[in-house]
Amino acid sequence: xxxxxxxxxxxxATLTATAAAQPATDLSSVDPVxxxxxxxxxxxxxxxxxxxxxxxxxxxxYGFRDVEAKLPVTPRTxxxxxxxxxxxxxxxxxxxxxxxxxxxxxxVRSYLPDFQMHDDYATKHLTVRDLxxxxxxxPRHDVVWYGRKxxxxxxxxxxxxxxxxTTFRNYWQYQNLMFVTAGxxxxxxxxxxxxxxxxxxxxxxxxxxxxxASVLDxxxxxxxxxxxxxxxxxxxxxxxxxxxxxAPAGSINASVEDMLKYIQFRIDSGRVGGKQLLxxxxxxxxEQPQMAMGAAAALWSGxxxxxxxxxxxxxxxxxxxxxxxxGGIDGFISQMSWLPNExxxxxxxxxxxxxxxxxxxxxxxxxxxILGLTPIDWAARQRELDKVAAKARADAAAKRVAxxxxxxxxxxxxxALAGRFHHPGYGTVVVQTAGAGLELVVDVMRAALxxxxxxxxxxxxxxxxxxxxxxVTFLTNTKGEVDRVSIPLEPALPPIVLERRP
Numbered sequence: 313x314x315x316x317x318x319x320x321x322x323x324x325a326t327l328t329a330t331a332a333a334q335p336a337t338d339l340s341s342v343d344p345v346x347x348x349x350x351x352x353x354x355x356x357x358x359x360x361x362x363x364x365x366x367x368x369x370x371x372x373x374y375g376f377r378d379v380e381a382k383l384p385v386t387p388r389t390x391x392x393x394x395x396x397x398x399x400x401x402x403x404x405x406x407x408x409x410x411x412x413x414x415x416x417x418x419x420v421r422s423y424l425p426d427f428q429m430h431d432d433y434a435t436k437h438l439t440v441r442d443l444x445x446x447x448x449x450x451p452r453h454d455v456v457w458y459g460r461k462x463x464x465x466x467x468x469x470x471x472x473x474x475x476x477x478t479t480f481r482n483y484w485q486y487q488n489l490m491f492v493t494a495g496x497x498x499x500x501x502x503x504x505x506x507x508x509x510x511x512x513x514x515x516x517x518x519x520x521x522x523x524x525a526s527v528l529d530x531x532x533x534x535x536x537x538x539x540x541x542x543x544x545x546x547x548x549x550x551x552x553x554x555x556x557x558x559a560p561a562g563s564i565n566a567s568v569e570d571m572l573k574y575i576q577f578r579i580d581s582g583r584v585g586g587k588q589l590l591x592x593x594x595x596x597x598x599e600q601p602q603m604a605m606g607a608a609a610a611l612w613s614g615x616x617x618x619x620x621x622x623x624x625x626x627x628x629x630x631x632x633x634x635x636x637x638x639g640g641i642d643g644f645i646s647q648m649s650w651l652p653n654e655x656x657x658x659x660x661x662x663x664x665x666x667x668x669x670x671x672x673x674x675x676x677x678x679x680x681x682i683l684g685l686t687p688i689d690w691a692a693r694q695r696e697l698d699k700v701a702a703k704a705r706a707d708a709a710a711k712r713v714a715x716x717x718x719x720x721x722x723x724x725x726x727x728a729l730a731g732r733f734h735h736p737g738y739g740t741v742v743v744q745t746a747g748a749g750l751e752l753v754v755d756v757m758r759a760a761l762x763x764x765x766x767x768x769x770x771x772x773x774x775x776x777x778x779x780x781x782x783x784v785t786f787l788t789n790t791k792g793e794v795d796r797v798s799i800p801l802e803p804a805l806p807p808i809v810l811e812r813r814p
Contacts, residue, residue: 357385361568377537394639401560402623406594428472449476451804473737488561495560523566539643553642575657647671717765733810
């Protein structure tokens, strides 16, 4: 492995010295960069596509879509695009606004009278625009939907019980629940599912023949990728994550070939095949900064992101105006972007979802070459960021050990701590005995609980734990009975308190 890395570094140095002299459409020098990064970050498969002036100038698969069967990735391979689905949700809204069925700055309640936020002011004033630029005041609250057996309507109904972390329109916070609402809204107006609307109004006119809006459909294709993760340093296949209930926020699956058609549609300001599907005014609105992102711009490491538009990030690649968004769901990470002025777009799909920065690094490497710039060693920059993140994790682990009070026991027998606990926004959580210990169950997510000290237990990380993490504290009433449990279900807020139910 050391020899391979040395060879890759030497080759990259050679490419860096010579790339500036290559034609802007010659991307052959990116091949060894991609394969080297895939080996370093343990990514089994990657698909890369580049479109320039309406022509596909590069489309290639690397590695395997099925590691066990050694089936290669191709430009036709279907993978999850994750949160890149959000821009499709925005396009659908834009089409309905063009038809005067909606308006960006009308309150959501004018279309969904039963919609309600945690506070009255946000309930009355939150607009369609606010749904899709991450300024609702809510943090992610992802455990409301991730791994949960809930419908789209139930998710929207639960929003009223979820606490914000900041005042309405005050701060940019990435989250998914508002985009679920942004998909539920056209469903209510049109009387059809979001999936059907996206298929008929976007996929079909653009010729995205292999795209789908449910991971349940991907294995029906003749060329699809399995999802992978990392366990004990090894690449392992993991189950597909079905997120149909939050489809507008992240459920689309597509090939690079399909996504390049979508990117060209955006570069062409809503026009395809001589037909204007979306007005140029709507596209321009979507690609203008609507909210400053501040420190949150680090979502796109190494990219100068000025702000967030409607469903896309807006920034620059080394001085060139850039529209960009990423996406990730279990076993898949992707990056979608385009340079509007140069009429160039890049799509990267990968089938490994843990510690995988490669989609962004590949995008940066491609643009360096397309623009005739001296390539930067983006992988080296990422290694430094990885070191900082690793140190932060190590420091947090050391603090947990230092803060623990040894020799303590729970106030009640373990069996007395078990029970069903409820929160109107998060639903029901079960704590049950498992051998001599406890297990936390949130629908399909299951995590072992290890005694930390007193009535505090820590969540043991595991493949089934999903988003469950941190310290679980059992609380008592004045009678000494365990009647509540405190769980850090949303990291940006104090732990959520759930009440015991029969």
